[in-house]
Amino acid sequence: MKKVVIPCSGIGKAFGQVAREATYLLTDREHPDKFATICLPLLMADDEESKQIVLESDVYTIDGCPKKCASVLVKHVGGNPVMELLTAKVLAKNREHKPETILDIGEGGKLLAEDIARIILDHGGGE
Amino acid sequence: MAFKPKVGLISCSGEACSGGNISRAATLEVLHHLRPTETVTICLPLFLAGDEAERDFAKHFPTITIDGCSKLCAAKGTTKYSSEPAVKLDVEKYTGDNCTVIDERQKITKSSDLVEKISQDIASHVDRLREEWK
Numbered sequence: 001m002k003k004v005v006i007p008c009s010g011i012g013k014a015f016g017q018v019a020r021e022a023t024y025l026l027t028d029r030e031h032p033d034k035f036a037t038i039c040l041p042l043l044m045a046d047d048e049e050s051k052q053i054v055l056e057s058d059v060y061t062i063d064g065c066p067k068k069c070a071s072v073l074v075k076h077v078g079g080n081p082v083m084e085l086l087t088a089k090v091l092a093k094n095r096e097h098k099p100e101t102i103l104d105i106g107e108g109g110k111l112l113a114e115d116i117a118r119i120i121l122d123h124g125g126g127e
Numbered sequence: 128m129a130f131k132p133k134v135g136l137i138s139c140s141g142e143a144c145s146g147g148n149i150s151r152a153a154t155l156e157v158l159h160h161l162r163p164t165e166t167v168t169i170c171l172p173l174f175l176a177g178d179e180a181e182r183d184f185a186k187h188f189p190t191i192t193i194d195g196c197s198k199l200c201a202a203k204g205t206t207k208y209s210s211e212p213a214v215k216l217d218v219e220k221y222t223g224d225n226c227t228v229i230d231e232r233q234k235i236t237k238s239s240d241l242v243e244k245i246s247q248d249i250a251s252h253v254d255r256l257r258e259e260w261k
Contacts, residue, residue, distance in 0.1 A: 041201060
């Protein structure tokens with residue numbers, strides 16, 4: 001079964017876009033055989049299929065701000081993320097990987113997305 | 128001078144569907160380029176997670192939801208947790224079902240004409256809603 005990565009995709013901050021980029025790195029570009037994603041709003045729209053996926057899979061949440069909406073919403077439907085990542089905390093480990101803007105996260109943002117994807121892979125998400 | 132409210136834009140930004148990326152790109156185009164001083168965005172995940180400030184805005188001021196597919200998660204979420212959006216846009220009505228075309232999920236540049244068309248439509252609705260505000 002594929003592991004599920006759910007970013008907050010917050011639209012107000014570059015960190016939300018970084019969370020989204022990190023997700024697509026895993027689900028579309030590098031490991032589509034191992035990872036999938038679901039629409040977070042659909043999960044909250046009482047979609048039974050999405051809910052079942054969350055309840056039955058290893059879920060990784062990636063949040064762009066401390067309000068941790070992705071993590072909160074997954075838990076709200078009964079899920080239990082195996083890992084809850086916060087982009088700002090990952091940035092704190094390497095401050096050179098700072099995103100620019102939401103429209104263009106820049107090289108720093110792309111590197112930060114790679115850092116996040118690597119953390120998930122190292123945690124066992126790629127197994 | 129009559130008060131004209133900012134209009135709240137709520138994009139579904141659905142991660143698993145290319146329509147979500149189109150809705151997000153069109154919304155950002157309006158927010159940052161077409162109507163930067165007339166619009167604000169409401170972060171849908173935050174809205175759904177119970178943020179009162181976001182929900183209060185949508186109760187008192189006009190909102191436009193921009194959904195990537197006909198499931199209309201942003202429109203339904205806004206209605207459920209706050210009030211009926213003034214305008215509900217559905218990307219699927221412009222393009223057909225995007226969600227089945229997973230390979231296209233990230234290729235928004237290919238959809239730039241579509242993003243421009245939708246963002247222009249959003250901007251027109253923003254102007255109309257502000258003009259009609261009483």
